Amino acid sequence: MVQAKSWVLAKHFDGFPKDSNFELKVEKLPEPKDGEVLLEAVFLSVDPYMRSFSSVAMKEGDVMIGAQVAKVIQSKNPAFPVGSHVVGSCGWRTHTVCDGKDLIPIMPDWPQDVSLSLALGTIGMPGLTALYGIEEVLGLQAGETLLVNAAAGAVGAVVGQIAKIKGCKVVGSAGSDAKVAYLKELGFDEAFNYKTIGSLEETLKKASPEGYDCYFENVGGPFFSVALQQMRHFGRIAVCGSISMYNDTTPQTGPYPHPTMIFKQLKMEGFLQSRWEHKHPESLKRLIGWLKEGKLQCREHITKGFENMPAGFMGMLKGENIGKAIIAV
């Protein structure tokens, strides 16, 4: 019998998350039955969607949603031998008993020298989000110019690097000078700290006087309204996130995009990576291929200790992380 800890949504978020929204629960788990496995979390993911989907995906008292890399420590399911690792949407739990139906084994050819935590980042959901946003939504072509914001985040950093692989000019926005330095390291053509520039409009114009063909949107709010005006005719916008708006108690408003969208014939599409689930295995192989070739660099922001998971989550929402925010148990 194993003692399991979990973080529960004690109270729905109202504005920016607080400690009091979370409650740590301890319970004893039953032994796995036939067909079941017992998992122990190794790395857990904290992602913006946990805030934005909280009101639709959870009710008060539910365990916080989320993915983890876990080790199989007991198994009555031959598909998941003891000692193997899986990615599972188990929520914020140290231990989980489940039937294995929704578990994804770590790829058998996972390189020895690559941390399994990347299965929650560049070689996982955020990496897939970047890839599908670029290929399926934007249809980014060599020679085009792409704008990405929250560019030093888990998704944004992959977006910029894939766009470079595809032969594009990449302009990135981030919220600190350290992040801007990181973007330059990654090969971004232009990068700026949106908190310290004078005018976003002037900065975007200077970074790409001819405008932007594609815009990978992670931020929303006033950034969007300004960036929209800098799109080229027939520009495309992939709406992946709007992190500047997730903690609003009343929805932010801005000018309707219609006149610009009509005049410039712009396309704008919201998406979730799950739409292309059938392509995941193939896509993960491509991501890991780029990683091995040194074309994709990965940086993680690791918070140690399961008990610090709410703090890691809130820090990520504040933008304290460079790269993927991860909790190491």
Next chain:
Amino acid sequence: MVQAKSWVLAKHFDGFPKDSNFELKVEKLPEPKDGEVLLEAVFLSVDPYMRSFSSVAMKEGDVMIGAQVAKVIQSKNPAFPVGSHVVGSCGWRTHTVCDGKDLIPIMPDWPQDVSLSLALGTIGMPGLTALYGIEEVLGLQAGETLLVNAAAGAVGAVVGQIAKIKGCKVVGSAGSDAKVAYLKELGFDEAFNYKTIGSLEETLKKASPEGYDCYFENVGGPFFSVALQQMRHFGRIAVCGSISMYNDTTPQTGPYPHPTMIFKQLKMEGFLQSRWEHKHPESLKRLIGWLKEGKLQCREHITKGFENMPAGFMGMLKGENIGKAIIAV
């Protein structure tokens, strides 16, 4: 030598157009030279785009932009014999001398019993806009549900009828009970007067409890923000116009569409019919085919007299017209 009248943009619009924005000019036109023709306007078009594009397409003192059906009254260009009719983007002018380069002859098989004014409406730019919005932008499929606003306007009425031809359920919004009655005549499944309903949200829900697959947007502003919430997952929005916003002196604001666009994976695209100019001849044939088969009904709101053109234009922007607003000289 012919005396020509024209309406000039005397002063850029500031808010809703006023008489003082327009000035009637009279000038004597030279005889057409070799290769040129002299046109006499028969019908002139007034359209919302003349307001929305006024600041980018005209400077003060320019003749108002716009299309007309004109008769060739003198010709030194064998392609345009005297007595034939053409559609030309001549602006608000009674007479024009031009080289014929941008003139489109009325189709040779134009039915005798069909007014040539329809070449400015259902069998012209507004009809093409409706068709391309449905086929190229929305990709509307049989069995889907479509929402269209300004549905009794020149574009909206064609949109609804084409959607019915394609086997869809059509819900239309318009601004008077007479317009709603007209939409019912046209075969719309549901139609409502947005000025007299209590709640737009409830009205849209009741008209299609399962939501909307497609939304042909002509209005913008608060209508958009409410309608967006009623889209189905993977819904598509064709942004054709935003007539509720054209006369704003400061841009209207509303909630950013991001969260809904992401969660429901919505697509939204602005467009102009000119993008598919290469398809115009074929498309006009299809529109006229539907007209002959009785599948497309046309209604026009005709203002008589060239001197009343500004009044006809302003009336159209106020929504006084049912169907296409036309000036008959």
